[in-house]
Amino acid sequence: MSDTLPDHRGPGFPSGPAEVDLVQLLTPEGERVDHPDYAFDGDDAAIAGFYRDMLLTRRVDTEATALQRQGELGLWASCLGQEAAQIGSGRALGPLDSVFPTYREHGVAWTLGVDPVNLLKLFRGVSHGSWDPIDTRFNLYTIVIGAQTLHATGYAMGLERDGLVGHGSPEKDAAVIGYLGDGATSQGDVSEAFVFASSYNAPIVFFCQNNQWAISEPIERQSRIPLYQRAAGFGFPGVRVDGNDALAVHAVTSKALERARSGSGPTLIEAYTYRMGAHTTSDDPTKYRLADELEHWRLKDPIARVRAYLERHTDTGPDWFAAIDAEADELAADVRSRCLALPDPDLAGLFDVVYADTPVHLREQRAEYEAYRDSFTEAGQDAAATGTEVAW
Amino acid sequence: MSDTLPDHRGPGFPSGPAEVDLVQLLTPEGERVDHPDYAFDGDDAAIAGFYRDMLLTRRVDTEATALQRQGELGLWASCLGQEAAQIGSGRALGPLDSVFPTYREHGVAWTLGVDPVNLLKLFRGVSHGSWDPIDTRFNLYTIVIGAQTLHATGYAMGLERDGLVGHGSPEKDAAVIGYLGDGATSQGDVSEAFVFASSYNAPIVFFCQNNQWAISEPIERQSRIPLYQRAAGFGFPGVRVDGNDALAVHAVTSKALERARSGSGPTLIEAYTYRMGAHTTSDDPTKYRLADELEHWRLKDPIARVRAYLERHTDTGPDWFAAIDAEADELAADVRSRCLALPDPDLAGLFDVVYADTPVHLREQRAEYEAYRDSFTEAGQDAAATGTEVAW
Amino acid sequence: MTRLTMAKALNAGLRRALEADPKVVLAGEDIGKLGGVFRVTEGLQKDFGEARVIDSPLAESGIIGTAVGMALRGYRPVCEIQFDGFVFPAFDQIVNQVAKMHYRSRGRVRMPMVIRIPFGGGIGAVEHHSESPETYFAHTAGLKVVACSNPVDAYWMIQQAVASDDPVVFLEPKRRYHERAEVDEQASPVPLHSATVVRPGRDLTLLAYGPMVKTCLDAAAAAAEEGRDLEVVDLRSLSPLDLATVVGSVQRTGRAVVVHEAPLNLGMGAELSARITEQCFYALEAPVLRVGGYDMPYPPSRVEDEYLPDLDRVLDAVDRSLAY
Amino acid sequence: MTRLTMAKALNAGLRRALEADPKVVLAGEDIGKLGGVFRVTEGLQKDFGEARVIDSPLAESGIIGTAVGMALRGYRPVCEIQFDGFVFPAFDQIVNQVAKMHYRSRGRVRMPMVIRIPFGGGIGAVEHHSESPETYFAHTAGLKVVACSNPVDAYWMIQQAVASDDPVVFLEPKRRYHERAEVDEQASPVPLHSATVVRPGRDLTLLAYGPMVKTCLDAAAAAAEEGRDLEVVDLRSLSPLDLATVVGSVQRTGRAVVVHEAPLNLGMGAELSARITEQCFYALEAPVLRVGGYDMPYPPSRVEDEYLPDLDRVLDAVDRSLAY
Numbered sequence A, B: 001m002s003d004t005l006p007d008h009r010g011p012g013f014p015s016g017p018a019e020v021d022l023v024q025l026l027t028p029e030g031e032r033v034d035h036p037d038y039a040f041d042g043d044d045a046a047i048a049g050f051y052r053d054m055l056l057t058r059r060v061d062t063e064a065t066a067l068q069r070q071g072e073l074g075l076w077a078s079c080l081g082q083e084a085a086q087i088g089s090g091r092a093l094g095p096l097d098s099v100f101p102t103y104r105e106h107g108v109a110w111t112l113g114v115d116p117v118n119l120l121k122l123f124r125g126v127s128h129g130s131w132d133p134i135d136t137r138f139n140l141y142t143i144v145i146g147a148q149t150l151h152a153t154g155y156a157m158g159l160e161r162d163g164l165v166g167h168g169s170p171e172k173d174a175a176v177i178g179y180l181g182d183g184a185t186s187q188g189d190v191s192e193a194f195v196f197a198s199s200y201n202a203p204i205v206f207f208c209q210n211n212q213w214a215i216s217e218p219i220e221r222q223s224r225i226p227l228y229q230r231a232a233g234f235g236f237p238g239v240r241v242d243g244n245d246a247l248a249v250h251a252v253t254s255k256a257l258e259r260a261r262s263g264s265g266p267t268l269i270e271a272y273t274y275r276m277g278a279h280t281t282s283d284d285p286t287k288y289r290l291a292d293e294l295e296h297w298r299l300k301d302p303i304a305r306v307r308a309y310l311e312r313h314t315d316t317g318p319d320w321f322a323a324i325d326a327e328a329d330e331l332a333a334d335v336r337s338r339c340l341a342l343p344d345p346d347l348a349g350l351f352d353v354v355y356a357d358t359p360v361h362l363r364e365q366r367a368e369y370e371a372y373r374d375s376f377t378e379a380g381q382d383a384a385a386t387g388t389e390v391a392w
Numbered sequence C, D: 001m002t003r004l005t006m007a008k009a010l011n012a013g014l015r016r017a018l019e020a021d022p023k024v025v026l027a028g029e030d031i032g033k034l035g036g037v038f039r040v041t042e043g044l045q046k047d048f049g050e051a052r053v054i055d056s057p058l059a060e061s062g063i064i065g066t067a068v069g070m071a072l073r074g075y076r077p078v079c080e081i082q083f084d085g086f087v088f089p090a091f092d093q094i095v096n097q098v099a100k101m102h103y104r105s106r107g108r109v110r111m112p113m114v115i116r117i118p119f120g121g122g123i124g125a126v127e128h129h130s131e132s133p134e135t136y137f138a139h140t141a142g143l144k145v146v147a148c149s150n151p152v153d154a155y156w157m158i159q160q161a162v163a164s165d166d167p168v169v170f171l172e173p174k175r176r177y178h179e180r181a182e183v184d185e186q187a188s189p190v191p192l193h194s195a196t197v198v199r200p201g202r203d204l205t206l207l208a209y210g211p212m213v214k215t216c217l218d219a220a221a222a223a224a225e226e227g228r229d230l231e232v233v234d235l236r237s238l239s240p241l242d243l244a245t246v247v248g249s250v251q252r253t254g255r256a257v258v259v260h261e262a263p264l265n266l267g268m269g270a271e272l273s274a275r276i277t278e279q280c281f282y283a284l285e286a287p288v289l290r291v292g293g294y295d296m297p298y299p300p301s302r303v304e305d306e307y308l309p310d311l312d313r314v315l316d317a318v319d320r321s322l323a324y
């Protein structure tokens, strides 16, 4: 048996420079460029808004990482470097659109008004999902890779059945955006989602953040050609966008959502970006990737380029940036203090949320548990009497 | 909620006449045609051999259907109409290549010398798999749709590890061919097989018999574009061949196998064909498809066109065809009589094949079963004493 | 009152569910024009349209996963898995998503989904078409699991399952699809998660569900001829178990035999034996005995009658129990 | 003699297996350069090459399904599932293919595959990272299932599992990965499918495996201070069960408590309770009691200590048993 395998990549599959087929509207230097098919339809105020969104997202992200280091969170999955992909797409959502995220879409959550503390609850271990997925239109984080893409597709099939497609207005029409990672594209569920979405022509956008890594595995392990090309074989268009360019992401996502709402079916967007941090706080990327790579991507930082644009091409001054920084610090402090104040949940309440209609045996188990728990505490009797509810 | 959904097929996805991108070397009328990329490399004797293979395959298939009707088989999955796809590809296999079939590849089995009675055992219910998958290089039938494509891929990965790729000769190199149906392309496992095969550049050919139907569901439910195009999105070539043209199938499969053996990686072949019979003997296709369709495909019968070629362009005379017919009848009669003679298996033997190393509790269960069974028969004691083995 | 087969009773129940609530949708392979391989959905697509009776691509994870999404959108999907052995590609969606979504969201979202599975053997089928996967689901917190054993229950239970706000794995004993009974569409049904004593008796309790209820009733009838008075309980609900009925019966009879087609090891008999022993320790005259499939994969059909519990094996266990 | 953590003992065992047989290959997500998220495969890709220590695409069904193919080609694949909750996408391949291939082929082909799964809770993780899926596998005929509880067993059992010609689901109690013990690489190991009495006692038998063995030993030590002499059996093999050892112990003590993290309903405790009651009916002074996870999905980590059986809950069950 040979120890290492020869590299047999067949002819016709050189990957070439990744940037070639990339939609870009704002260069890393902060210069706006044209693209034949896509244009950013917002004004400078909108761009400033993106800057604020991305900066606040990053600040909360940093704070969460710090909280984890201090033992306040069990884990944190940072979105560092992916802010443009998340804010650009999140800000493209219409009022009726909904989101099916992975576990890393903190920026998208922000655009839908999800309280960051609610994201932290999951990573602190007080809750498996603590924001309202219906009111926020931001579904719960899904940890099993790829599973949410099918949920998104089914939800989109429901939208069509509800007659929410094809009226020609984002006020009347709805679409779904399903997020996934580059690694996720290998999961059978994702391909099945592509099949169903295509077969039923569902109003959905699959938004793949190709951050180049699935924990320690580089994108080449999952695909030897650009990921956006996967879609064509399932019968719908795919497009690769510079995932560190909030303007391009916004433009591409807007168009794809519009296509979905109008009844023209699914689109796959590959946002070409980079996971600038570790996979999660449990991970040690020095084991598998070179520092060089990170340096290369730092030059393409999604926030820096918007700032450069605003500084060079608008009259946004240092005061404005300072104000955002201050706002960010304030937000971080608030998130931190509310995180620290989170009460631990009470197991007793969980017996009641396993089912909508709780069976007898779970009621008995709850009672047993409470009696047992209370046998250790003096105040036990009182707590049991008042029937403490789950407090997450 | 709207009762029926509008047809929203997006622009850019008209399927057009299916024949357009089809490799064909022998027309339904029996005329040979050229193709820029593919040529049949056999002589007229080889074509006559295909005729014989296909005819015998069909004759056994017909006999099996009759046996099912007479209650001798629990079920039969006919390959009627798919003989060219199966014989053309089976005859393209090199001496070291191996096959991972679905449950319908009776023609491929034939090319590898699998005794048809062994196929019948499965459908009669005396065995789940009764030919030798190692000696025949024809793995056991897989009923769970798509599962075998991963086995095929893993086996191909093993071939590469064994150094059986890239020596430039089918005597030294090996490849795998994994069969699947059109419906199977929707299963997550099949897409995962594409991912793994591509990622490891495995020496494999995925051979999809698009017989237009998955039980009652037309191909349009699974894909709105031609299936062979699925491969490109996974980074390897796909090709559509006239699945009713044994010569074209042979040429296309030979080339793809050669590519695999040489270390250039996977290929997807879509053999465009038609399931001329019911899905299985349990099925009633009149519930879901029009007789017209069948008539249309009858004109493209894979056997008729080879016969037409042989009659018109070679000196094969009526005697030769009559001899093959006679051979077929003889084969069918032999298969029938051996099928009827099959003994029922003995459950006792099955306790010993659950594991390679049988645990105590199964030995106990076997003993209990035997004692219990024997309590009903007078001769019981003797049978138990001699330890009757499974007889399938 | 109409005389219906179980397949037709299910069809009628599904029809009523579709009529009662526009949010009910059916999905599965070949359930449309073909009406499913067992014809349980026959005619429903014609009457309710393709938007409500959905022929799915050939992908079980896709069927259940998209149904999760439809449920999140307010629909009540009823998914058909074509045969027991083909539920496993959907297992992740069922165990990690369907079962956990209500819990994950602290009750904010519901999963009113039914997963219909024709299950069990005895129909002379090829591999994967005769299995009894109930343990996998009953062990999974967040799912409810029921099995019907006759047309009357089939008619009512399918409607109750569709009306349930919790996900229900609905097991249909495929070899009983063609057995008939009078179904009174005006009657008021037994609650979905209650067991029923289908034959009262004093000497021993036979516990069964799905296909084995008839086998146990036949065994009880045969035993009666020998003067033994067996009680037969149709569990109907495997999760949650109606332990009150089970324990009540065993407290009276002092003996229990559990019968199922699934392999013995960690079959439902294990849980019932453990529970009964916990709750009836002093009442038990004999250990709870189990009659099940042997601990092997389902065998080729020519030998399935040897594999499946039948009247004789049930009576053999009854003898052993009474011998204590 | 080397003092090793369980993670390092597994690593050393895998290394020996790779050295012993060139057909042994490892596959899984992140097992190469990273050495797996628990570092169990650390350094192995470096030493044995990418062809033998394979970083897989992110697809569990693909990992197991291709391993089936490699096994058919004569390899002995050792697959790592990153966390318990992520085994379900591979469930179909495991249940319908891995478990059935030997049977389907009447023994002509073998499936000498190991499926390593870090399992159980107690590490403060997010959803899906703390589950105990053993019932699903132990119920599946054709699979063997073992769980190690300490570094010494880990070292030997992983080698025995790799050497087994049957597929073995190998459960590693992740919260014990960092506990240490002296591992004697010259010793002769206990057979893979034998249970061991890890603490002899006369009053009651505690039955456990994997993470709960330590908990039971701690409970036995605490009970000893109150003058109670508890026997602790480490089951080690969940399928097949070493019933001889279990029954032998309970025949002596007359009482048994089974402890596991998995939910009670149809947990291993159910089967053990049923078997023990069947075989020790007259010896039992009390019903077999079970201490397990509650019948809910694994809870958020801040409350997992309340959910998981601990010393106090074990002792509580011991008290209840002794009160009979």
Ligand SMILES: Cc1ncc(C[n+]2csc(CCOP(=O)(O)OP(=O)(O)O)c2C)c(N)n1
Pocket (backbone or CB within 6 Å): A104, A143, A144, A145, A180, A181, A182, A183, A184, A185, A211, A213, A214, A215, A275, A279, D029, D058, D060, D082, D086, D089
């Ligand atoms: C089914 C499944 N298998 C394995 C894991 C463990 N896991 C968590 S994240 C991850 C990598 C995901 O990579 P990608 O899809 O690229 O997303 P990213 O983390 O880069 O955002 C893995 C393997 C999981 N969560 N689910």
Ligand SMILES: Cc1ncc(C[n+]2csc(CCOP(=O)(O)OP(=O)(O)O)c2C)c(N)n1
Pocket (backbone or CB within 6 Å): B104, B143, B144, B145, B180, B181, B182, B183, B184, B185, B211, B213, B214, B215, B275, B279, C029, C058, C060, C082, C086, C089
């Ligand atoms: C996982 C799984 N789901 C469902 C089935 C039931 N089934 C058997 S054959 C079939 C259709 C297969 O269609 P296709 O792949 O086109 O192959 P064909 O039968 O046309 O050769 C279905 C749904 C199955 N065998 N396996």
Ligand SMILES: [Mg+2]
Pocket (backbone or CB within 6 Å): A181, A182, A183, A209, A210, A211, A212, A213, A214, A215, A275
């Ligand atoms: Mg990634």
Ligand SMILES: [Mg+2]
Pocket (backbone or CB within 6 Å): B181, B182, B183, B209, B210, B211, B212, B213, B214, B215, B275
């Ligand atoms: Mg087909």
